[in-house]
Amino acid sequence: MSSLNGKVAVVTGGNSGIGYTTAQKLKHRGAEVIITGRSAEKVQSAAEEIGVRGMVADVRDLSAIDHMADQIKNEFGKIDILFVNAGVFQPVPIGQISEEVFDYQMEINFKGAVFTIEKLLPILNDGASIINLSSVNAYTGMPNTAVYAASKAALNSYTRTASTELAPRGIRINSVNPGPVETPIFGKTGMKEEDLNGLAEEMQNRIPLKRYGQPEDIASLVAFLASDEASFITGSEYNIDGGININPLLS
Numbered sequence: 440m441s442s443l444n445g446k447v448a449v450v451t452g453g454n455s456g457i458g459y460t461t462a463q464k465l466k467h468r469g470a471e472v473i474i475t476g477r478s479a480e481k482v483q484s485a486a487e488e489i490g491v492r493g494m495v496a497d498v499r500d501l502s503a504i505d506h507m508a509d510q511i512k513n514e515f516g517k518i519d520i521l522f523v524n525a526g527v528f529q530p531v532p533i534g535q536i537s538e539e540v541f542d543y544q545m546e547i548n549f550k551g552a553v554f555t556i557e558k559l560l561p562i563l564n565d566g567a568s569i570i571n572l573s574s575v576n577a578y579t580g581m582p583n584t585a586v587y588a589a590s591k592a593a594l595n596s597y598t599r600t601a602s603t604e605l606a607p608r609g610i611r612i613n614s615v616n617p618g619p620v621e622t623p624i625f626g627k628t629g630m631k632e633e634d635l636n637g638l639a640e641e642m643q644n645r646i647p648l649k650r651y652g653q654p655e656d657i658a659s660l661v662a663f664l665a666s667d668e669a670s671f672i673t674g675s676e677y678n679i680d681g682g683i684n685i686n687p688l689l690s
């Protein structure tokens with residue numbers, strides 16, 4: 440297990456779920472960690488719990504990202520690890536997709552990711568590692584996820600292009616595609632509890648390893664990609680999904 444001593448790591452959406460656990464892991468491996476999020480209250484309490492620096496920046500607000508970049512530059516100088524994790528999930532069937540639902544997911548999951556990288560690029564060290572948190576939904580065709588899935592597919596396409604453009608600076612960029620992971624994201628969809636439970640059972644049955652992922656599973660992969668052990672890996676995507684992307688025709 441490679442040490443992250445001396446590295447500065449930024450985790451967007453670090454007050455909850457996968458981001459929270461990854462911030463803990465990166466800190467445990469020796470990195471100085473900054474978590475960001477859109478709610479001052481949530482960011483502050485998570486930062487205190489984990490023992491890291493918290494900064495508020497809604498990724499839909501480009502001036503807020505500029506401000507965050509200035510804060511990081513002033514307090515930490517440079518960044519070595521950027522985990523672009525902030526995201527939202529709003530399942531809606533085709534035929535009921537409103538402009539609001541479209542814009543919300545695209546603005547946070549894709550535009551927010553692109554401009555987080557754009558604005559932090561000047562303070563990324565040469566040789567830095569960027570990890571984009573995508574989803575197997577980019578490939579699975581799961582009902583009601585057309586916009587969410589497209590936002591993640593766009594992110595994966597961006598990752599591939601960015602890997603060639605950033606390579607001259609030795610900056611590596613990869614995508615992580617989780618299957619279902621037990622986090623608060625599902626409770627934020629506005630779905631009724633019984634529908635959420637039904638969805639959870641159905642998804643779990645379709646996962647060959649017969650369990651949801653845990654934030655810890657994803658954090659371990661992110662910590663590896665962030666480390667020097669992954670120094671020859673860029674422009675790649677990693678499914679981490681208990682095998683759901685295999686999607687067997689017969690079970």
Ligand SMILES: NC(=O)c1ccc[n+]([C@@H]2O[C@H](COP(=O)([O-])OP(=O)(O)OC[C@H]3O[C@@H](n4cnc5c(N)ncnc54)[C@H](OP(=O)(O)O)[C@@H]3O)[C@@H](O)[C@H]2O)c1
Nearest residue numbers: 452454455456457477497498525526574617619620622624
């Ligand atoms: N859980 C899964 O099954 C799963 C599977 C595949 C991919 N993913 C992806 O994993 C990432 C993390 O999700 P999670 O499951 O850990 O969910 P989560 O617990 O809801 O965490 C998402 C984080 O992103 C933050 N966020 C949302 N909108 C933001 C914005 N506009 N600006 C800044 N921060 C914002 C959230 O803040 P609030 O607390 O204020 O909402 C929260 O801190 C997302 O990109 C998601 O799409 C999740």
